[in-house]
Amino acid sequence: MSYFSHLYCSRCEKSFEVNQVVNLCDCGSPILAGYNLTGARKFQKEDLNGRRPDMWRYWEMLPVLEEENIVSLGEGFTPILPLNRLGRELGLNHLMSKDEGLNPTGSFKARGAAAGVSRAVELGITEIAMPTAGNAGGAWASYAARKNIKSHIAMPRDAPAITATECAVAGASVYLVEGNIADCGKIIAAGSEKYGWFEVSTLKEPYRIEGKKTMGYEIMEQLNWDPPDYIFYPTGGGVGIIGIWKAIREMEAIGWLEGNKRPKMVVVQAEGCAPLVKAFQEGKKTAEPWPNPQTDAAGIRVPRALGDFLVLKAVRESGGTALAVGEEEIKNSVQKMAEKEGHFICPEGGANLAALEKLLQQGVINNQDRVLLLNTGAGIKYPETLSFELPILKKEDRL
Numbered sequence: 001m002s003y004f005s006h007l008y009c010s011r012c013e014k015s016f017e018v019n020q021v022v023n024l025c026d027c028g029s030p031i032l033a034g035y036n037l038t039g040a041r042k043f044q045k046e047d048l049n050g051r052r053p054d055m056w057r058y059w060e061m062l063p064v065l066e067e068e069n070i071v072s073l074g075e076g077f078t079p080i081l082p083l084n085r086l087g088r089e090l091g092l093n094h095l096m097s098k099d100e101g102l103n104p105t106g107s108f109k110a111r112g113a114a115a116g117v118s119r120a121v122e123l124g125i126t127e128i129a130m131p132t133a134g135n136a137g138g139a140w141a142s143y144a145a146r147k148n149i150k151s152h153i154a155m156p157r158d159a160p161a162i163t164a165t166e167c168a169v170a171g172a173s174v175y176l177v178e179g180n181i182a183d184c185g186k187i188i189a190a191g192s193e194k195y196g197w198f199e200v201s202t203l204k205e206p207y208r209i210e211g212k213k214t215m216g217y218e219i220m221e222q223l224n225w226d227p228p229d230y231i232f233y234p235t236g237g238g239v240g241i242i243g244i245w246k247a248i249r250e251m252e253a254i255g256w257l258e259g260n261k262r263p264k265m266v267v268v269q270a271e272g273c274a275p276l277v278k279a280f281q282e283g284k285k286t287a288e289p290w291p292n293p294q295t296d297a298a299g300i301r302v303p304r305a306l307g308d309f310l311v312l313k314a315v316r317e318s319g320g321t322a323l324a325v326g327e328e329e330i331k332n333s334v335q336k337m338a339e340k341e342g343h344f345i346c347p348e349g350g351a352n353l354a355a356l357e358k359l360l361q362q363g364v365i366n367n368q369d370r371v372l373l374l375n376t377g378a379g380i381k382y383p384e385t386l387s388f389e390l391p392i393l394k395k396e397d398r399l
């Protein structure tokens with residue numbers, strides 16, 4: 001049985017029935033899933049032994065009420081790789097990467113899509129619509145296809161080309177927009193209003209974050225309930241960081257982390273699009289929209305986040321920090337990770353490594369700290385990020 005018990009507004013706390021089909025609260029804020037945390041104290045860590053090796057092993061703390069509604073492609077339970085060689089070079093004794101690139105559709109967006117589409121099935125929704133920087137579209141289109149749910153997806157024309165193909169091949173209606181993800185959002189909002197599609201934009205429905213929070217449960221379980229000191233998160237809309245923090249709070253509430261310290265959350269953005277970093281540094285509770293967002297790390301090219309106040313709250317509560325890195329640093333970091341560790345990460349993941357190096361230089365992080373970098377997607381989804389001049393040999397050439 002799932003302990004999912006109600007929906008509540010993240011700002012004004014108004015509550016809603018579990019089976020009400022909702023987008024935002026009347027106050028304009030995201031609605032989140034709530035659980036019967038007292039009842040959930042019966043759920044024990046030991047219950048996880050021998051369960052399916054995917055995110056549904058935590059189903060008591062997920063919002064799907066009937067098991068038959070679960071739509072899965074095998075998402076979650078991705079490995080945490082020790083980065084010994086790179087760690088040594090940086091002077092860090094405990095450096096790790098959780099490789100979310102191994103998820104179906106090549107990014108951690110699969111987690112959110114699995115939860116979101118499962119709930120859409122449960123609620124009888126037949127058409128969904130969303131703006132995307134690329135990966136979310138690919139994921140939601142794929143999961144929706146499994147249950148014959150029609151998807152309508154708008155993405156910036158300069159989103160990674162593979163992600164448009166991913167949506168199209170799964171039968172979605174895909175629109176390439178001359179503009180950024182915020183422009184796509186306006187187009188989708190208008191289309192949804194007109195045609196009655198259910199909008200599944202970031203934080204405009206309550207369940208994507210529930211899928212993404214499983215990263216928090218997994219990090220704790222895989223590290224044997226001993227949290228890392230820092231978790232680095234390349235932040236766009238911020239769902240993952242809000243989700244991981246929600247998971248930590250839930251695990252505390254059900255007695256899974258007693259006596260443990262909390263990990264410090266690090267928000268990483270690109271210098272060309274850093275609204276949350278700016279707000280953090282200025283001590284603000286919400287972020288101003290970022291004019292003319294630019295970075296090759298498409299997943300974090302998000303000029304305005306609906307959940308800005310939740311991201312900023314999570315970082316501050318955790319005692320973490322926020323910083324931005326440059327495009328060259330991102331590229332160099334992607335290359336460095338592959339060269340030193342054979343781990344081909346996405347540019348967003350590269351931003352994490354660049355940020356780590358900065359915090360080491362500044363003395364914020366020291367060599368005993370246990371650091372976990374979330375590689376949010378597979379490097380092979382971004383063939384356009386790096387290019388190499390390679391020698392071309394004719395058949396008769398010999399080395």
Ligand SMILES: *Cc1c(COP(=O)(O)O)cnc(C)c1O
Pocket residue numbers: 107109133135136202234235236237238239240241299300346348349376377
């Ligand atoms: C979407 C995305 C992000 C940003 O995730 P949020 O949870 O929306 O902040 C980071 N990296 C990749 C590869 C993404 O696809």
Ligand SMILES: [Zn+2]
Pocket residue numbers: 009010011012013014025026027028029
């Ligand atoms: Zn509200």
